[in-house]
Amino acid sequence: MKKFESSYSRGRMWSLALLLSTVAVVTIGCGGGGGGRDPILGAPVAAVLLVAPPGAIAPGAICPVAGSSVTVTDPTDGNQSVSTSTSGVANGGKLVMATFSEAMNAATISATTFKLAPTGGLALVPASVSYNAATKVATLTTSSALLPNTAYTAVIQAPIANGTGTPLGCSYAWTFKTATVAAAAPVPVNLGLASSFGIAATAGVTNTTTAPITHINGDVVLDPISGAICNAVQVDAAGGFGLCGSNSSTPTLTGKVISPLYNQGVTSTAIKADLRAAFLSITPPAGPPAVGSLGGATSIAAGTTLGAPTGNALVQGDNLFVPGVYQSLTSILITGDLTLDAQGDPNAAFIFQSSSTIGTAPSARILLINGAKASNVFWQAGTSATLGTDSVWQGNILASESITMNTHATSCGRLLAGAFAAGAFVFDSNVVSVPGNPNAPADCQ
Structure with a gap:
């Protein structure tokens, strides 16, 4: 995560003294290399204490002395939501990696020069160390999973x-x-009667007339219909989806429109009730801004953004998330590529809760890998949601209030406004698809 404010200042000098109240001797193991890495370096050592050398700095900070440097690490400094193990590592072990600015002497990188310990004075974590000359990455591999909720x-x-x-x-x-x-593991949110709807609005819909026209692959529910206000989408008694004053920019629709004037066996009131029930299945009955009725949520620290520039290494809790429930007591803003990894489980669910807004910067993208599906991703906005220009969205938004799509933003996922309060909807040359809709893109599932 990129911290707006962090107690881990990049230029800050470290002065760590991790004191032991009791002496604990552990062995840092060594063994054969694997996975394309050079053999593990260094003989076993006995250690009782991790002490950072005087003047140690955070990775990426400017060193006042000329020489090689550590440019980036995984996990990153200050990351507050690190997984306890790394997929594919024996015995549930965890990888801690550091990238150097230039090729290093492999013989100098060992368990005596790369160490890990719980913060606060406990013994070193049993681990082995290897170095990959091609990538200039040193890797510390723990012999078992790290402890949860531990620095x-x-x-x-x-x-x-x-x-x-x-x-x-x-x-x-x-x-x-x-x-x-x-x-x-969380289960997908039950949307009830709202499941077939691409958009929902309870305070009118505005469609900006930028070409190309907006396209909706799914049903639409409007309740109530706004008054005769130009550029507010209207529904006639036959279910037509029109635009006041300029039918040339009427959104195209591959589903039906449900409103107080028109229904096909289900009322807009019933759909609204199921949308609210789905929203409240995530949030306590007190409603916004409270969040967190789903147990075991992982916190997203206040003042952070999610995502990273295209091509950056994937970092858990920053631009990579595995199935689970994630909670922000402020807002959620995605500023680059954000990857959701289902880890091979096609039923894996991702639930993101924000007590305030959800939004994306221009051109931000959500990427799905290893079986992740947009239909199993849920974003709950305690207030409103805004998708930035040219952003690519995946997952279903349940917004207490309004939803805005800026120019050319697309969504593979339902965008349901007004789940708890009056919710308007604004379009501007967008595409919205219900996952699995016959007219949706083939990869929108």
Whole structure:
């Protein structure tokens, strides 16, 4: 996560003294390499304490001494929602990785120069260390899963040196915290009668006339219909979806429109009731801005954004999320690519709760991998949601109030406004598809 305000200032010098109340001796193991990495380096060592060298700095900070540097780490410094293990690692172990600015001398990277321990004075975590010369990445692999809801400190220090023998300019130390153990895997939210609807609005719909016209692959529910206000979408007694003053910009629709004037066996009031019930199945009956009725939610720290530039390494809790419930007591803003990884489970559900707004920056994207489906992704906005220009959205939004789609934003997922209060909807040359709708893009499931 990119912190707006962080207690881990990049330029801040570290002065860590992790004191033990009792002496605990652990062995840092070594063994054969794998996965394309060089053999694990360094003999087993006995350790009782992790102490960051004086003057250690955070990765990526500017070192005042010339030499090689650590440019980026995974987990990142200050990350508050780190998984306790890494998929595919033996015995549920966790990978902690550091990337160097240049090729390093592999013989200097070992369990004595790359260490990990719980913050606050506990023994080193049993682990092995390897170095991949091609990627310039050192990897610490723990022998078992990390403890949940626990802060850890990692240290990289001398005598690490580059291929010509020049040592690191500075030592490095960074801290991260593991996520709370998740409750049972969440199940998709039951939308009831609202499940076939691409959009819902309870305070009128506005369609900006920018070409191309908006296209909706799914049904539409409007309740109530706004008055005779130009540019507010109107529904006639036959279910026609018209635009006041300019039918040339009428949104195209592959479903039906339900309103107080027109229904096909189901009333707009009944649909609204199911939408509210779905919203309240995530949020306590007190309604917004309270969130968190689903147990075991992982917190998204206040003052953070999600996502990263295209091509960046995937970092759990920053631009990568696995199935679960995630909760922000403020807003959720996605500023780049955000990847949701179902880890091979096609039924995996992702639920994101915001007590305030949900939004995207221009051109932000949500990407689905390893079986993740938009139909199983739910975003709950305690107030309103706004999708930025040219953004690519995946998942169903349940907004207490309004939803706005800026120019050319698209959504594979239902956009349901007015779940708890009056909710308007604004279009501007968009495409909205109900996942699995026959007219939706083939990959919108």
